[in-house]
Amino acid sequence: MTRYVIEGAQVFDGEQPIGVRTVEIEGTRIVAVGAPTPATAERIDGNGATLLPGLIDAHTHADVETLGHALRFGVTTEFDLFSFPHAMHPVRRASAERTDIADVRSSSVGLTAPGGHPTQLHGGLNDPELPTVTRPEDAxxxxxxxxxxxxxxxxxxxxxxxxxxxxxPVIEERIVKAAVAAAHDRDRMVIAHALTLDATWQALAAGVDGFAHLFIDGPATPELIEAFRAGGTFLTPTLNLLASLTGRHLGADLAGDSRVTSRLPQPWTDNLSREFNTLPAGNFDDALAAVKAMHEAGVPILAGSDANHHFGALGMAHGASLHGELQLLVRAGLTPTEALRAATSVPATTFGLHDRGRIAPGARRSPAGRRRSHQQDQRHPVDQGRVAQRYPGNSMRSPEPSLLTSGGQRRRSTATRSAMPGGSDRASRRAAGSSPARRSCRSAERAPRPQQ
Structure with missing residues (x-):
């Protein structure tokens, strides 16, 4: 099994900068960080670069093509949050077999009301009819x-x-509660799509584990923040989407960056430069303030782009938009280090993926390098980074400057690719390797919802 080392690079290990470290890799795994290395190992010069774990996008809708786009920007894992199984099964097979696209996990289709969201978005896409539930006993x-x-x-x-x-139409709250209870009985996390305060309270009362979006129709109240904190509930705010909905989108800035345009086909650059602007009355500053307050209260914040595999999601593109999301998290008040955690160790821990999100012994070899201190410049979280690539024939190619990757080759993992037990390492069970306990609906544990 081939063994090689990356030496001379500054290392961000998924939690914090740890200075210059030598990282030793054997086969598909990191085996040592900062330890003496064998003289016979192949060596890769990382001087002048910062080595990061592969980035994780906690909210996407993926296909094979867009997983390839993601990897060009150093995104090595995506969490798909609504895809039809006939489309996702070949995507997952491709991700297991190929090294030129990102890894992916998926929820399959989501639970919605008959005729409910996202039915209105699927016209003309020839998708099958959505499975729905009209009674709690069918959840x-x-x-x-x-x-x-x-x-x-x-x-x-x-x-x-x-x-x-x-x-x-909106799904009934009692059906959501029944679905959450059933999922927890089967050791699966439940993630809620909720863009309003009222929907957010409904989801919290049902006992969901996390949110795929932040609400956009008002400020966060102390009671709501406490409900998130008390329940150990995570938040993927998708600030890119909220900025697009309110006409405050910054995708045009990304679309005008040559490091982005050189990695995206023109139709995706065009999509990135557009915006929804369907909710001009929404207050994006409230959203930024809510993220800051949630973070300061200890709510886990995950970076997610909501990039889609079709051009209807205006203002988003796989890979590029995750970097835009990191910029917005810093604008909301996270430090650059905290923003990078939101795209590395925090989602890995939250979703129980202990083989990624960190540069540590035992982790998958998906680290990416960049050419500037992440603490110095978060406007572009990576700038002329480099990553060592292994190409067919086991020849080692020297790193080349790029945004995050030079050529977009993902390290293949030895980890199983079968459907994983969903469990999350929530606030009450953060220990590595702990299995998620089965959970019943826990609305009684949460802070009470104030009377409207």
């Missing part, structure tokens, strides 16, 4: 069907459509 069947399709976690959608410009 367990829905969860079982998603697990049989390979779902790593379950998604529920509490969406009236108002923020997206078209009103749609």
């Amino acid at each position: 367990a069947r829905f969860v079982d069907e998603r697990i049989a399709e390979g779902a790593d976690y379950i998604k529920v959608l509490i969406e009236s459509g108002e923020t997206l410009g078209k009103t749609v």
Whole structure:
């Protein structure tokens, strides 16, 4: 098994900068950080670069092509949050077999009301009819069907459509509660789509594990922040999406960056430069303040782009938009180091993926390098970074300057690619390697919702 070392690089290990360290890799795994290395190992010069773990995008909708785009920007894992199984199964097979696209996990389709979101977005896409639930007693069947399709976690959608410009039916709260209970009985996390305060409170009362978006219709109250904190509930705010909805999108800045345009096909650059602007009354500054307050209260913040595999998601593109999200997290008040954690160790821990998100012995070899201190410049989280690539034939190519990767080759993992037990390492069970306990609906544990 080939062994090589990357030496001379500054290392961000997923938690903090640890200075210059030699990182030793054997086969598909990091075996040592900062330890003496064998003289016979191949050596890669990392002087002048910073070595990062492969980035994790905690909210996407992926296909094979866009997973390739993601990897060009150093994103080595994506969490897909709504895809039809007939489309996702070949994507997961490709990700298991290929090294030129990012890894992926998926919820399969999400739970919504008949005619509910995202039905209104699928016109003309020739997608099959969405499976829905109209009675709480059928929620367990829905969860079982998603697990049989390979779902790593379950998604529920509490969406009236108002923020997206078209009103749609909303799923009943009692059905959401039944689905959450069924998912927890089967050791699966539940992630909620909720873009309003009312929907967020409904999801919290149902006992969801985390949110795929931040609400956009008002400021965060102390009671709401406490409900997140008390429940150990994580938040993937998707600030890129909220900025696009409110006409405050910054995708045009990314789309004008030559390091982005050189890695994206022109149609995706065009999509990145556009915006929804369907909710001009929404207050994006409230969203930034909410992220800051949640973070300061100890709520886990995950970086997610909501990039889609079709051009309808205006203002987003795989890979590039995760870097835009990191910029917005810093704008919201996270430090550059905290923002990088939101795209590395925090999502890895939250989703129980202990083989990635860190540069540490035992982790997958998906680190990426960059040419500037991440603490000095978060406007572009990576700048002329480099990564060592292994190409067919086991020849080692010297690193070349790029945004994050030179050629987009992912390290293949030896980890199993079967559907994973969904569990999360929530605030009450953060120890590495602990298995998630089965959980019942825990609305009683949460801070009470104030009277409206």
